Amino acid sequence: MSRYLDMVDGPAHVKKLSPPQLETLAGEIRQELITGLAKAGGHLGPNLGVVELTIALHHVFSTPKDKFVWDVSHQVYVHKILTGRKDRFHTIRQTNGLNGFALRTESEHDCFGAGHAGTALSAALGMASARDRKGTDENVVCIFGDAALTNGVSYEALNNISHTTKKFIGILNDNEWSIAENVGAINGYLNKLIRNPSYNKLSRDFQNFLKKLPKGELALKLAHKAEEGFKGALSEVSLRKNTPSVEAEGRGGHGSAILFEEMGVRYLGPIDGHDLPLLISTLEFAKSCDHPIVIHILTRKGKGFEAALKSPEKFHGLGPYNEKTGETPASKPGTPPNYQDVFGQTMVKLCQKNNTLVGITAAMPSGTGLKHLEKAMPERYIDVGIAEEHGVIFAAGMATMGYHPVVAIYSTFLQRAYDCIHHDVCLQDLPVIFCMDRSGLSANDGPTHHGLFDIAYLRCLPNVIAMAPKDEDELQDMMFTATHQNHPTFIRYPRGAGEGVPIKEQPKLLEVGKAEVIHNFASNGKRKVALFGLGNMCSIAAKAAVQLVAEGFDVAVINPRFTKPIDAGTHEFYGRAADVIVTLEDHVLMGGYGSTVLECLGDKGITTPVVRIGWPDQFIEHASTQDELRKKYGLTAENTVARVKAQFAEAGITPRKLAEVA
Numbered sequence: 001m002s003r004y005l006d007m008v009d010g011p012a013h014v015k016k017l018s019p020p021q022l023e024t025l026a027g028e029i030r031q032e033l034i035t036g037l038a039k040a041g042g043h044l045g046p047n048l049g050v051v052e053l054t055i056a057l058h059h060v061f062s063t064p065k066d067k068f069v070w071d072v073s074h075q076v077y078v079h080k081i082l083t084g085r086k087d088r089f090h091t092i093r094q095t096n097g098l099n100g101f102a103l104r105t106e107s108e109h110d111c112f113g114a115g116h117a118g119t120a121l122s123a124a125l126g127m128a129s130a131r132d133r134k135g136t137d138e139n140v141v142c143i144f145g146d147a148a149l150t151n152g153v154s155y156e157a158l159n160n161i162s163h164t165t166k167k168f169i170g171i172l173n174d175n176e177w178s179i180a181e182n183v184g185a186i187n188g189y190l191n192k193l194i195r196n197p198s199y200n201k202l203s204r205d206f207q208n209f210l211k212k213l214p215k216g217e218l219a220l221k222l223a224h225k226a227e228e229g230f231k232g233a234l235s236e237v238s239l240r241k242n243t244p245s246v247e248a249e250g251r252g253g254h255g256s257a258i259l260f261e262e263m264g265v266r267y268l269g270p271i272d273g274h275d276l277p278l279l280i281s282t283l284e285f286a287k288s289c290d291h292p293i294v295i296h297i298l299t300r301k302g303k304g305f306e307a308a309l310k311s312p313e314k315f316h317g318l319g320p321y322n323e324k325t326g327e328t329p330a331s332k333p334g335t336p337p338n339y340q341d342v343f344g345q346t347m348v349k350l351c352q353k354n355n356t357l358v359g360i361t362a363a364m365p366s367g368t369g370l371k372h373l374e375k376a377m378p379e380r381y382i383d384v385g386i387a388e389e390h391g392v393i394f395a396a397g398m399a400t401m402g403y404h405p406v407v408a409i410y411s412t413f414l415q416r417a418y419d420c421i422h423h424d425v426c427l428q429d430l431p432v433i434f435c436m437d438r439s440g441l442s443a444n445d446g447p448t449h450h451g452l453f454d455i456a457y458l459r460c461l462p463n464v465i466a467m468a469p470k471d472e473d474e475l476q477d478m479m480f481t482a483t484h485q486n487h488p489t490f491i492r493y494p495r496g497a498g499e500g501v502p503i504k505e506q507p508k509l510l511e512v513g514k515a516e517v518i519h520n521f522a523s524n525g526k527r528k529v530a531l532f533g534l535g536n537m538c539s540i541a542a543k544a545a546v547q548l549v550a551e552g553f554d555v556a557v558i559n560p561r562f563t564k565p566i567d568a569g570t571h572e573f574y575g576r577a578a579d580v581i582v583t584l585e586d587h588v589l590m591g592g593y594g595s596t597v598l599e600c601l602g603d604k605g606i607t608t609p610v611v612r613i614g615w616p617d618q619f620i621e622h623a624s625t626q627d628e629l630r631k632k633y634g635l636t637a638e639n640t641v642a643r644v645k646a647q648f649a650e651a652g653i654t655p656r657k658l659a660e661v662a
């Protein structure tokens with residue numbers, strides 16, 4: 001039997017369907033999401049939660065003229081399906097496939113790209129302001145989650161709305177969850193809005209609006225009916241919430257002021273975000289408003305898939321799963337532990353011996369591995385919400401009081417807090433430890449999530465100690481070493497599994513600024529190549545070394561360990577001893593570790609050629625695997641060998657002559 005979904009190629013088709021047909025379409029889309037993502041994974045839970053909302057948005061508004069701005073934009077899969085990308089949906093997050101986030105270059109219906117949280121309200125307000133200045137009439141709709149309200153930027157935008165425009169539509173998609181459970185006072189506040197009967201009814205002007213519609217009385221009846229049904233759902237939602245509500249008296253006359261209204265933005269809600277007719281009427285109303293409005297909708301992450309409803313955190317974003325049961329494949333026996341787990345377990349180990357340590361996450365307990373600390377020593381675990389700037393300054397404050405905070409934030413998200421690192425931590429030379437997971441590629445996510453810039457953005461700051469472990473055991477040593485420093489200390493390590501080395505029971509202290517020579521020259525009269533493999537590139541360097549030795553070179557392999565301060569002595573020694581230096585880094589070449597080496601050698605007047613292997617000066621796309629991208633951009637042992645040989649060839653040293661030297 002053919003599906004409505006098969007007939008929907010664009011938003012115009014969504015407009016033609018009646019409410020019952022749209023309900024059927026919603027069911028079909030849910031199924032498409034569940035089956036379409038099973039093979040390669042993706043953000044299933046958040047997208048199952050916004051099926052009705054996205055359909056209603058496309059039913060009421062007209063993209064690309066109207067603008068939908070999605071916060072984070074991990075929940076745009078349904079939007080992609082409805083805007084001409086249905087046939088490619090099964091390619092999402094894979095090589096040459098659809099990106100997992102909104103992407104301006106992918107579709108004219110994606111008016112603003114994202115991947116980081118908290119940007120949507122500002123971007124949408126910018127669009128509304130531009131529209132007003134131009135005198136055009138597009139609608140700008142901003143869809144943001146409850147967790148976006150843990151992020152400071154969102155409030156900066158809210159603070160500006162009523163002074164900027166009269167036409168602005170915000171949709172607060174409240175499902176109670178960030179990736180993990182949402183945290184902080186705002187969570188309790190939203191809970192209070194949901195529970196408070198004064199808000200749980202249709203506002204008078206909304207009722208008047210409905211009455212004026214053709215078949216308005218019927219629409220009103222439907223809305224009331226939906227409201228009744230919704231109240232049943234509400235008590236269920238309220239029971240699920242275990243956070244205390246905010247009980248302080250506010251100025252709004254209901255025990256608390258409505259935050260949005262106090263900021264000059266009309267508040268409507270909460271609305272059942274799965275009730276299509278009610279959503280459509282509400283959006284029509286919002287469209288007709290001549291004042292900024294926020295509609296608070298309640299949705300359930302994972303709706304329509306039992307396993308996802310049961311485990312919202314797991315199904316926020318995941319790899320392949322069984323489309324019937326939701327089960328995920330067990331990792332293959334012998335798979336080394338993930339860096340994030342080694343980090344989390346080491347935190348527990350270190351915290352048990354050192355009372356000054358605390359672990360801070362910005363809404364990523366699982367992703368960073370800090371959940372291990374949360375479980376073992378909850379009193380030493382702090383989740384600040386999606387608030388990287390606050391988290392870093394908060395850590396700086398703790399450091400002034402004798403604590404040694406460990407801030408666990410992905411490399412890419414730490415970019416948010418750059419000024420805080422500079423102004424609050426480094427300038428005051430405070431002993432905050434930064435553990436930056438996902439330094440390197442986050443292949444399926446793509447350019448918003450690759451952590452390829454941190455060496456460059458940190459190495460220009462005074463007082464910084466920055467390092468990168470070659471394996472999971474060295475991560476432990478580096479964390480231990482960091483706890484002995486009285487300066488800002490940064491450790492970058494990649495996503496995913498470690499190298500499979502044994503992890504010592506007790507970590508050891510490393511000498512700051514000292515590289516590790518893994519394999520020295522044989523001094524056998526052959527051409528000398530010194531390979532400096534930073535972090536996870538050390539194992540690639542070791543592989544390249546084997547091939548280069550087979551090709552007749554004398555090869556040294558060095559693990560630089562520190563990008564700041566770099567080991568000037570060791571670099572100078574090899575700079576003078578080797579015929580060619582090679583640096584390998586999982587980072588952009590511009591300003592990265594290889595640049596540091598060039599500067600170091602240049603300062604000493606050493607002119608030995610330096611072959612730099614790393615990421616080029618461009619944003620790297622997403623792909624199915626890290627290996628595919630490494631191959632494409634030459635971050636491989638094979639390319640290292642080829643580059644070394646090319647370097648000698650350029651200097652007029654042919655393989656024959658090489659053999660002669662040997």
Ligand SMILES: Cc1ncc(C[n+]2csc(CCOP(=O)(O)OP(=O)(O)O)c2C)c(N)n1
Pocket residue numbers: 046049071072074075115116117118144145146147148173175177178179301316362363364386388413416
């Ligand atoms: C600056 C930043 N920090 C952390 C993240 C990781 N992250 C992605 S989605 C998400 C939670 C989003 O929750 P919400 O906005 O409520 O949307 P939901 O998934 O619940 O629909 C987080 C913390 C991010 N994308 N950006």
